[in-house]
Amino acid sequence: MKSYLIDMRVLGDYTFKVIEMKINKMKEDEVMVLFSNEDPSRILRKIKTRRKVDIIVERKTSKEWIVYIIARPSRIQNYITS
Numbered sequence: 001m002k003s004y005l006i007d008m009r010v011l012g013d014y015t016f017k018v019i020e021m022k023i024n025k026m027k028e029d030e031v032m033v034l035f036s037n038e039d040p041s042r043i044l045r046k047i048k049t050r051r052k053v054d055i056i057v058e059r060k061t062s063k064e065w066i067v068y069i070i071a072r073p074s075r076i077q078n079y080i081t082s
Contacts, residue, residue: 026071
């Protein structure tokens with residue numbers, strides 16, 4: 001299993017293009033970990049991927065975010081029930 005670490009604090013304006021490219025190249029069960037100083041939802045909204053992924057966001061402090069993106073097989077669907 002591969003994992004990618006991307007520091008969004010240094011990528012600048014084209015962060016979403018880099019992330020989109022990496023997600024589309026990811027294989028099943030690979031993980032991408034993103035580090036950010038601001039809310040990553042702004043960047044994640046712009047991403048158009050061809051892979052099915054699970055996204056987990058963890059807020060460490062008011063200015064520290066960690067995002068886990070996990071590529072999953074296309075045959076599995078996750079359902080959240082409440």
